[in-house]
Amino acid sequence: QVHLVQSGAEVKKPGASVKVSCRTSGYTFTSYGISWVRQAPGQGLEWMGWISTPNGKTDYAQKFQGRVTMTTDTSTRTAYMELRSLRSDDTAMYYCARDAVIMAAIPRDSWGQGTMVTVSS
Amino acid sequence: EIVMTQSPATQSVSPGERAILSCRASQSVSSNLAWYQQKPGQAPRLLIYAASTRAPGIPARFSGSGSGTEFTLTISSLQSEDVARYYCQQYHNWPGTFGQGTRVEIK
Numbered sequence: 001q002v003h004l005v006q007s008g009a010e011v012k013k014p015g016a017s018v019k020v021s022c023r024t025s026g027y028t029f030t031s032y033g034i035s036w037v038r039q040a041p042g043q044g045l046e047w048m049g050w051i052s053t054p055n056g057k058t059d060y061a062q063k064f065q066g067r068v069t070m071t072t073d074t075s076t077r078t079a080y081m082e083l084r085s086l087r088s089d090d091t092a093m094y095y096c097a098r099d100a101v102i103m104a105a106i107p108r109d110s111w112g113q114g115t116m117v118t119v120s121s
Numbered sequence: 122e123i124v125m126t127q128s129p130a131t132q133s134v135s136p137g138e139r140a141i142l143s144c145r146a147s148q149s150v151s152s153n154l155a156w157y158q159q160k161p162g163q164a165p166r167l168l169i170y171a172a173s174t175r176a177p178g179i180p181a182r183f184s185g186s187g188s189g190t191e192f193t194l195t196i197s198s199l200q201s202e203d204v205a206r207y208y209c210q211q212y213h214n215w216p217g218t219f220g221q222g223t224r225v226e227i228k
Binding site (some may be wrong): 044045046047050059097103104105107108109110112113114 | 163164166208210212217218
């Protein structure tokens with residue numbers, strides 16, 4: 001069974017960075033990519049970016065270019081998302097989701113449970 | 122970018138009655154359309170892909186239809202556990218775009 005398990009909630013001050021992890025199991029890690037999607041309180045789903053697990057190729061939404069870095073560790077089957085220069089409007093639930101290994105949109109059939117990131121002074 | 126528009130914003134349905142949710146794409150996405158269910162406090166869950174194929178484990182009361190730019194998700198007999206927000210997503214163009222969601226509540 002496919003599982004994506006994310007790290008716990010974070011509280012950060014404005015200007016700080018946060019790094020969220022997504023540990024996977026139940027499938028061949030390098031056969032799929034990982035997308036990160038966030039959801040501000042009471043709002044919809046916003047795609048942040050994607051990483052291809054076999055080669056580390058990334059594609060970031062323009063909104064997050066320069067502030068986000070996505071990486072993977074194939075030895076632990078874990079994906080990471082780091083967001084820098086946090087602002088109050090980055091307060092949101094952050095999800096990882098299994099995606100295609102190449103830049104070809106597919107249904108995202110498995111999701112992590114979410115990591116709440118709160119940015120507050 | 123393909124814009125996905127869902128309607129209505131909120132649908133109130135009596136238990137056992139039918140709920141019909143709509144999703145419109147700003148350009149044709151063929152049948153590359155998925156529906157997700159997000160219950161309060163939970164992650165999204167894939168319900169339907171390829172416009173009309175139920176994902177594994179999804180009850181038969183959920184059905185999808187449509188192609189091109191107009192799509193529908195039907196819950197044939199609403200149960201209390203179906204209270205959730207439902208999102209459509211096109212995956213015709215990278216990286217795929219979501220609608221803003223329709224909230225389904227019990228009347």
